[in-house]
Amino acid sequence: MAENHHVKALIIGSGPAGYTAAVYTARASLSPMLVTGLEVGGQMSITTDVENYPGFADVIQGPWLMEQMHAQAEHVGTNMINDLIVDVDFTQRPFLCKGDSGDTYTADSIIISTGAQARWLGLESEQKFQGFGVSACATCDGFFYRKKEVAVVGGGNTAVEEALYLTNHATKV
Structure with missing residues (x-):
């Protein structure tokens, strides 16, 4: 059954930017909800070797890094939802988002961190x-x-x- 969720801060996307936003909004006592999107962890979750992330002198694995970010965001109080936002209405307040699941989300503020997506040839x-x-x-x-x-x-x-x-x-x- 479809549900309606209302939050102060809704974060759309679960890549590094989304998880960072989640940590900071949670620490600001905004009780954030993060809607993961299709690829939990974003592009980084399919990146094998990460050599350019500050704080790690050795190569780390992208999926591992995203697991750490996810855990940190949850640890500080972010509510994680596995859904895909398919529509956003900024013409009213609170803002209204619709998920692929049928759920709706209203929020006082929205942080869009959907990242980029490569177009592949399909080979x-x-x-x-x-x-x-x-x-x-x-x-x-x-x-x-x-x-x-x-x-x-x-x-x-x-x-x-x-x-x-x-x-x-x-x-x-």
Whole structure:
């Protein structure tokens, strides 16, 4: 049965930004609710090696890092909901959000931290090699392509920016 939830602070998205917002709003006594979205932990949850996260000199695993962030947000009092927000109405107060589950959420404030999502080609080998040579983030993973030949597939500004960045690491782009 569909439920209605009302909170002072609703956070949409469960990547690093969402969990950080959850920790700070909970510590501010705003009793936050975080709606996870499709991929709990966001893109970081499918990232194998994380080398650029402050505080960790050694490589850590993305899923592990997201588990730690989730646990910390829960520990300080964030209410976690597994749902996908499919509609937001900012024309009224409190703001109204509708979840894929049929539940509705009203909130005095909303923090949208839905992140970015790579567009993949849909090849079987893409999924097989994600994190093992196939990447959607040159800034995150460019270091792993030092002195290697790489290809960038994509169109628009993002693909060009990624290709330009990779010229700092790869022998050929």
